[in-house]
Structures are given as structure tokens and as C-alpha cells.
Amino acid sequence: MISGSIGTTRRARRGMLREWRLQALSIFSLAVAFVCLGSALLVVTNLHAVEERWAHAGRASIYLKDTATQDDVESFRSALSRVPGITQVKYVSSGEARAEFGAEEVPIHPDLAALPVEAFPASIEIEVRPDLPDAELAAIVAKVHQLPAVEDVETYRAWTDRLASLVRGGVAASVLLALVVLCAVLAVVGSTIRLALQRRSIEVEVLRLVGATDAFVKGPFLIEGSTQGALGAAGAIGLLAMLFAVVRGRMDGELAALIGVEPSFLPWTIAAAMVGLGAVLGAVAAFLGLRKLVAV
Amino acid sequence: MPRPDDDAPPAPFRPLLRQGARFAREAAERPILMFEDVYKSYRPGAPVLRGMNLVIERGEFVFVTGPSGAGKSTLLRMLYRAETVDQGRILFMGRDVARLTPESVPFLRRNLGVVFQDFKLVKSWSVYENVAITLEVLGLPTKLIRARVGEALERVGLQGRGEDPGGVLSGGEQQRVAIARALVGEPALILADEPTGNLDPQLALDILGLFEEINESGTTVFFATHDRSLLEVRPRRLIVLDEGKAVDVQCGVSPQFEDDYAALPH
Numbered sequence: 001m002i003s004g005s006i007g008t009t010r011r012a013r014r015g016m017l018r019e020w021r022l023q024a025l026s027i028f029s030l031a032v033a034f035v036c037l038g039s040a041l042l043v044v045t046n047l048h049a050v051e052e053r054w055a056h057a058g059r060a061s062i063y064l065k066d067t068a069t070q071d072d073v074e075s076f077r078s079a080l081s082r083v084p085g086i087t088q089v090k091y092v093s094s095g096e097a098r099a100e101f102g103a104e105e106v107p108i109h110p111d112l113a114a115l116p117v118e119a120f121p122a123s124i125e126i127e128v129r130p131d132l133p134d135a136e137l138a139a140i141v142a143k144v145h146q147l148p149a150v151e152d153v154e155t156y157r158a159w160t161d162r163l164a165s166l167v168r169g170g171v172a173a174s175v176l177l178a179l180v181v182l183c184a185v186l187a188v189v190g191s192t193i194r195l196a197l198q199r200r201s202i203e204v205e206v207l208r209l210v211g212a213t214d215a216f217v218k219g220p221f222l223i224e225g226s227t228q229g230a231l232g233a234a235g236a237i238g239l240l241a242m243l244f245a246v247v248r249g250r251m252d253g254e255l256a257a258l259i260g261v262e263p264s265f266l267p268w269t270i271a272a273a274m275v276g277l278g279a280v281l282g283a284v285a286a287f288l289g290l291r292k293l294v295a296v
Numbered sequence: 297m298p299r300p301d302d303d304a305p306p307a308p309f310r311p312l313l314r315q316g317a318r319f320a321r322e323a324a325e326r327p328i329l330m331f332e333d334v335y336k337s338y339r340p341g342a343p344v345l346r347g348m349n350l351v352i353e354r355g356e357f358v359f360v361t362g363p364s365g366a367g368k369s370t371l372l373r374m375l376y377r378a379e380t381v382d383q384g385r386i387l388f389m390g391r392d393v394a395r396l397t398p399e400s401v402p403f404l405r406r407n408l409g410v411v412f413q414d415f416k417l418v419k420s421w422s423v424y425e426n427v428a429i430t431l432e433v434l435g436l437p438t439k440l441i442r443a444r445v446g447e448a449l450e451r452v453g454l455q456g457r458g459e460d461p462g463g464v465l466s467g468g469e470q471q472r473v474a475i476a477r478a479l480v481g482e483p484a485l486i487l488a489d490e491p492t493g494n495l496d497p498q499l500a501l502d503i504l505g506l507f508e509e510i511n512e513s514g515t516t517v518f519f520a521t522h523d524r525s526l527l528e529v530r531p532r533r534l535i536v537l538d539e540g541k542a543v544d545v546q547c548g549v550s551p552q553f554e555d556d557y558a559a560l561p562h
Contacts, residue, residue, distance in 0.1 A: 007432055018420055203418045209376070210430045210477070211406035213399075 008216070012223035019196060023228060026192040030232025031239060033184035034278060037177045038240045041270055044170035046263050051163040053261045054156060058087075058132065060141060061154040062124040068149035073124070076149060080126055085136055088127040094120050121151060182281060185232070189225045189285035197221065197290065222286045229282020233275045241265060326390050328354045328485055328516050329375075331542070334384035336370055344370050346540035347384070352518065354484075357511040359527055360520045362537030368520040371537070372487045375518075376408050377401045389484060406434060409478025409486040409515075413493035415470040419463035423454060423473050426462050430481045448480035452506060468499040472506070479510055486510060488519045497525060504530065 016023050064073065073091055080089045092100075097120035106113045128137055141153045197204065207217050244265050256262045266274075329352040337343035344367040352358055360368055373379040374386060377393055386393040388404065396404055409430075417426050427448055431441040449455050452472040457465075462473065471491060478486050488507060492500035504519075504526055511517045521527070527534060534545040 007435075200418075202416065203421075206416055206418055206426075206429065207433070208402075209405060209410050209416070210433050210481070211402040211404075212433045213402045216433060 008219035009223060012220035012227070015196065015200065015220055016224055016227065019199065022192060022195060023224070026188055026228050027231045027235060029188045030185060030228060030278065030282075031235035033181045033188070034233045034236030034274065035239055037174065037181045038236050038266065038274060040170065040174040040177045041274070042240060042244070042266055044167060044174055045266060045270065046261070047163065047167045047170055049261050049264060051160060051167055054160045054163060058130045059125065059127050059156070060137070062126065062144055063121045063151045063154070064123060064149055065151045066118075066121070068122070072149045073122075076147070077124060080124065080144075083140060085128050085132045085140065086126050087129055088125075090125045092123050092125055094118070094122050097121070097123065178277075185229055185278065185281040186285045186288065189228050189282045190289035192228065193221050193225055193286045193289035196224065218287075218290050221290055222283050225286025225289070226279045226283040229278035229280070229285070230275050231278075232282075233278030237266065237271050237274060327351045327387075328356075328389060329518070330385070330387040331371075332385040332387070334374070334386060335382045336367070336374065336379065337382060343382075343540050345537075348537075348540065348542050350535060350542045350544070352516065354516055355511070355514055356533060357508065357517045358519065358533045358535060359530075360518065360535040360537065360542075361522055361524075361527060364522065366537040367540065368522070368537060369489055372410070372489045372518070372520055375485075375487055376405055376410055402433075406481065407484050409481065409483040411471070411474050411478050411486065411488040411491045413490035415467075415474045415494075417462040417465075417470050417473055417477075419461070421462050422458060423449065423460050423462060423465070424458035426473050427476045427480050430477050434481065444480055445476075448476040451479065451509070452476045467494055468502065471495060471499075471503055475503070475506055475510075479515070483515065485516045485518060488517065488521075490521055490523075491519070492521060492523055492526065500526060501529065 068076075077089050077091060080086055094117050098115075098117045101115075101120060102113065128140075137155065141155055144150055145153055204217055244263075248263060329350075331348050331350040334345050334348045335343055336345040344365075348371075360371065362368055370379060374381055375388065375393060377396060381394040384394075389407070391404075393404060421429075424445055427445045428441050431444060436444075445458070446455070449458060452475050454469065454472050454476065457469075462470065465473065471494075475491075486507070491507075492503050495503060500523060507517050507519060508530070536543040536545055
């Protein structure tokens with residue numbers, strides 16, 4: 001059994017080395033297909049990280065009505081400080097909000113400097129424990145909403161919902177790309193194997209004549225297909241890693257500031273799964289390509 | 297890459313015990329090959345073989361001849377199950393070849409050695425690899441394969457040529473490699489389909505001599521040829537295929553054979 005596997009692997013390696021140009025072309029084509037899938041997975045992975053980050057942002061903004069007095073604010077702050085789960089309470093007046101906005105946006109959009117201070121409602125910014133369940137935060141928000149001095153409460157939930165929707169879109173796109181990759185692998189490996197079979201028809205004929213079983217004849221071709229698929233996927237991951245390193249080196253700071261999360265490369269489990277997928281698809285494509293094996 | 301000419305002396309040639317093989321005295325006494333009322337046609341109304349009967353005993357050297365299209369190659373192809381019979385039976389060592397399942401065909405072929413006019417060598421493989429494949433298919437250990445391939449190459453006069461690529465050999469050498477490939481598995485029967493067809497007369501005689509040596513070691517040889525010069529120089533049993541039937545001309549060249557053969561359409 002073991003010596004048979006070694007022999008099959010040796011014959012596969014021999015075949016691949018003798019037709020290395022054909023194999024290289026096939027692997028390159030597969031790598032291009034896998035780069036598309038890998039890119040989509042990379043985007044989804046990072047979007048998911050951003051979603052995770054903001055889903056547990058641990059903060060909320062309580063906007064106060066213009067009629068809220070300083071006493072209301074003080075008693076409100078004091079009450080919020082005693083609520084379990086809330087770790088920090090900070091009052092931001094209209095003037096402070098206006099100043100903060102002016103510092104961030106006016107240099108970019110000078111027209112906004114004319115906005116009156118009334119356009120910026122006073123608010124109480126609260127921070128909650130990062131591990132606070134969503135349900136508890138929702139209960140706090142519901143209670144706060146009923147207070148007469150409160151105009152609105154922003155938990156940034158809508159933004160994370162939009163992100164989640166974006167991630168779902170990304171996953172759907174990845175699935176579509178995976179189907180495209182599947183078709184590409186079947187077409188490329190299948191064609192390569194059929195071509196190799198044609199070029200090695202005499203070899204197959206000889207094997208048949210000396211009493212080789214189907215498994216003995218097909219084994220090396222299946223290994224070749226599987227290897228092509230795995231190497232194509234591995235090549236794509238390598239290519240993506242290089243591109244990622246280049247992009248990250250130039251944009252890391254800006255991206256981190258923008259999305260609050262440092263961009264990360266594909267986790268090794270996904271990378272390994274891609275290589276495994278390539279190997280399995282390659283073997284299946286080779287198997288399908290071998291249906292019309294030379295019969296003697 | 298295992299080398300055929302390594303330091304260790306080659307192991308003695310021993311028969312292989314193949315899958316399912318067991319000794320049976322009655323089986324050993326049967327003819328090795330029997331054709332019983334065999335019919336084969338490729339086109340309706342134009343049968344190549346029509347009710348052919350033939351018995352070949354163990355250890356025989358049999359020439360089969362006939363004009364082109366007489367069915368020599370068809371006969372051989374049916375034996376190694378590249379073709380199926382339309383009707384009748386072909387018994388090889390008591391088993392009906394025509395009734396074998398597709399899964400059993402490889403095991404039939406492991407008991408046969410086949411040599412062709414066009415050699416059927418893999419040019420990109422070395423001489424050693426071309427011969428060793430017969431034993432690799434049987435799953436033998438590398439060490440044993442190395443020894444037996446070395447011995448087979450020695451038998452066909454190609455000792456020390458194991459590393460040569462198959463593509464650089466002359467026609468005669470390629471046919472010797474093909475013969476080594478056929479005999480290295482110690483088959484019970486060797487089928488040769490016009491093995492001298494691509495060789496000059498002297499080389500043809502050399503190759504015939506090789507088959508005779510193989511036959512002397514006990515292997516049955518079934519040699520299809522239309523080369524009359526070979527038939528004339530060797531007194532052997534001769535089967536002439538004529539109008540789809542086998543005409544047995546015992547003990548080779550005879551005045552009667554000369555007349556019979558001359559009367560055949562060429």
C-alpha cells in the first residue's frame with residue numbers, strides 16, 4: 001500500500017517535471033483565479049473585524065434637549081454613574097461640540113465654519129463595559145430615552161448594521177467568486193490533464209498492456225491535478241500577501257484611523273482552507289478529465 | 297533513480313506468484329491456449345474470423361501467418377482483450393478470456409507479454425523505466441525490480457544500457473527493450489505481433505533468435521508475421537490464417553507448406 005503510494009507519487013512527480021511548462025501555465029492560471037477569491041475573502045475578513053470592533057464599541061451618545069438645565073444634567077450624570085455597566089460619563093456642551101467639530105471639519109470644509117452653535121446639541125457621552133451584552137445596553141438606552149431632558153440616544157447600532165449588511169454582501173460576492181474559481185479550476189485542470197493524457201497516450205497504452213489497473217493509471221494524474229490546484233491557491237495567497245504588505249506599508253496609519261482597526265491578512269485557517277480547496281478541486285477536475293481514458 | 301547495474305549480483309529468476317494463483321495439476325496439463333469456434337467481424341457480412349479452432353500447448357513456439365487483413369493482429373488483440381470475440385471461446389490457461397469482466401483484464405495481461413511491430417516504448421523514459429514498469433504494476437519491491445530488470449536486459453543483450461533514454465535507441469535496440477519488458481514479468485505466454493516488421497533481415501533474425509531463447513526457457517511464444525523469410529529459416533509449427541480459419545501446418549517448412557503458402561492470396 002505504502003510502496004504503491006510512493007510509486008504513484010514518484011510517477012506523478014516524474015510526469016510533472018517532464019511537462020513543467022504545461023504545469024506552470026496551469027498553476028499560473030489557477031493562481032489568477034484564486035487571487036480573485038482571496039481578495040474577496042481578505043476584504044470580508046477585514047470588514048468583519050471592523051464590524052466586530054464597532055459592534056462592541058462600548059459607547060453611546062445621549063443628546064439633551066435645549067431646555068435641559070444644568071441641574072438636570074448634574075442629576076442625570078450622577079444617576080448614570082451609578083448604573084452597573086456604565087464605566088464613564090462625560091458631559092459635552094454645545095460649545096465644546098461646536099469646537100470639536102470645527103477642529104476636525106472646518107480645515108477641510110471651510111463653509112461649515114458658519115454653522116451656529118445651536119446646531120450642535122449638548123450631549124452626555126457614556127462608555128460601557130466592552131463585554132456588556134447588547135440586550136443590557138438596549139435596556140439602559142430604553143430607560144434613558146424616557147427621561148424628559150433627553151432628545152435622542154445614539155448607540156451607533158445603525159452603523160454596525162450597515163457594516164453587517166456590507167459583510168453579508170461581501171460573503172455573497174465571495175461565494176459567487178468561489179463558484180467562478182470552481183469553474184476555472186475545473187476548466188484549467190481538466191484541460192491540462194486531457195492535454196497531458198494526449199501527450200502521454202503511449203505511456204497510458206503501455207501501462208494498460210502490462211496489466212495496470214485503472215487506479216494505477218489514473219493515480220498520478222489525480223495527484224498532478226491536486227498539486228496544480230494546491231500550488232495555484234498557495235501562489236495566489238503568496239501574491240496577495242506581497243500586495244497586502246505593500247499596501248499596508250503605505251496606508252496602515254490612515255486606514256487604522258479611519259476604521260478603528262488595523263487591517264490584517266487572511267487568517268492561516270482560511271489560507272489553509274483555500275489550499276485544501278485547490279487540492280480537492282484539482283483532484284476532482286483531473287478525475288473528470290480522465291473519464292475518456294485511453295482504452296486498450 | 298534505481299540503477300540496473302548496481303554492485304549486487306542479480307537475484308535468480310523466479311516465477312511470480314500472482315494474485316489468485318494456486319497450483320493445480322489438472323490445470324498444468326491443459327493446453328495453454330484454445331480457440332473454440334471463434335467468430336469476429338468489424339463490419340456486418342465481412343467476418344475476419346469465422347469459426348476458428350486452434351489449440352496451443354505449453355512451451356510451444358508457434359508462427360501465425362497469413363496475408364494482410366487475414367486477422368493475425370485481431371487474433372492477438374482478442375487474446376489480450378483489446379478486442380472482444382463475437383462468438384466462441386478463447387481459453388487461456390483454462391479461463392475464457394472473452395468472459396472476463398473489465399476489472400479482471402489487467403490480471404489477464406499480467407500473465408501475458410506483448411511485443412509489437414512499432415515497439416510501443418515510452419521515448420521519454422529510460423530503458424530501465426520502460427522495462428521496470430511491468431514489475432512496478434505488480435507492486436514488487438524496488439530492490440527486486442532492479443535485479444530482475446538487470447537480468448532481463450542482459451538476456452536481450454542490453455546490459456549496461458539501463459540509463460539510456462528510450463528515444464535514442466536504434467530500431468533493433470528498441471525492439472530488444474520491448475522484448476525485455478515482455479519477458480521480465482515471466483509471463484506464461486508471449487504474443488509477438490509482427491515484431492520484425494520494422495527491422496532489416498539480419499536484425500529480424502536476431503530478434504527471432506531472442507524469442508527462441510525465451511521459448512527454450514519454457515515460455516510459450518505466439519509469433520505473428522507475414523515475413524516469409526523467417527518462416528523459411530526456422531522449422532516451427534505454423535498456423536496459416538485463411539478465410540477466417542486457422543490452417544495448421546505442423547513442424548514448419550515442408551514441401552507441402554511451400555505449396556500451401558504459395559497458393560494463398562498475397
